[in-house]
Amino acid sequence: MDLKGILAISGYGGLFKLVKQTKTGFIVESLSDGKRMQAFASSKISTLADIAIYTESGETPLKELFKTIFEKKNQQRLTLTNKSKAEDLKNFLEEVLPDYDKERVYVSDIKKIVAWYNILTDNNLIDLDDDEVAEEQEDDVNDENKKSDTKDDNSEDK
Numbered sequence: 001m002d003l004k005g006i007l008a009i010s011g012y013g014g015l016f017k018l019v020k021q022t023k024t025g026f027i028v029e030s031l032s033d034g035k036r037m038q039a040f041a042s043s044k045i046s047t048l049a050d051i052a053i054y055t056e057s058g059e060t061p062l063k064e065l066f067k068t069i070f071e072k073k074n075q076q077r078l079t080l081t082n083k084s085k086a087e088d089l090k091n092f093l094e095e096v097l098p099d100y101d102k103e104r105v106y107v108s109d110i111k112k113i114v115a116w117y118n119i120l121t122d123n124n125l126i127d128l129d130d131d132e133v134a135e136e137q138e139d140d141v142n143d144e145n146k147k148s149d150t151k152d153d154n155s156e157d158k
Contacts, residue, residue, distance in 0.1 A: 003048035010044035015119050054101035070126050077121050082111040
């Protein structure tokens with residue numbers, strides 16, 4: 001699951017996929033309806049990869065939280081919505097992230113988490129195997145780099 005190309009734009013509901021960077025901002029595509037629009041550089045744009053949830057011991061990246069929800073809810077869409085009761089939303093977050101900071105994480109934040117998770121599952125963008133594949137690819141690249149460094153060192157000795 002690569003959240004780097006998935007954007008949240010302040011003032012717009014839903015999530016967007018980065019299509020292209022322009023001189024004045026970005027071209028993005030809505031994950032909800034597929035419509036494209038321009039997001040200007042002056043807009044507050046955040047990638048989901050950069051967002052974390054406050055916990056008592058620090059922060060938990062959104063990616064890890066989504067994985068936990070995905071595993072605990074049997075890879076299903078959540079029944080909660082942004083219209084759910086505040087108490088239900090808090091109980092849900094406590095179930096999936098027991099040590100979240102109750103003073104710094106607001107109900108509006110939990111509503112966004114629920115909405116974003118549902119959008120990602122609707123678009124099949126949450127995948128638990130993705131990270132293992134990415135780590136293997138990084139290891140392969142690192143191994144190749146080490147081999148080429150060793151070859152360069154040997155050729156310099158001659």
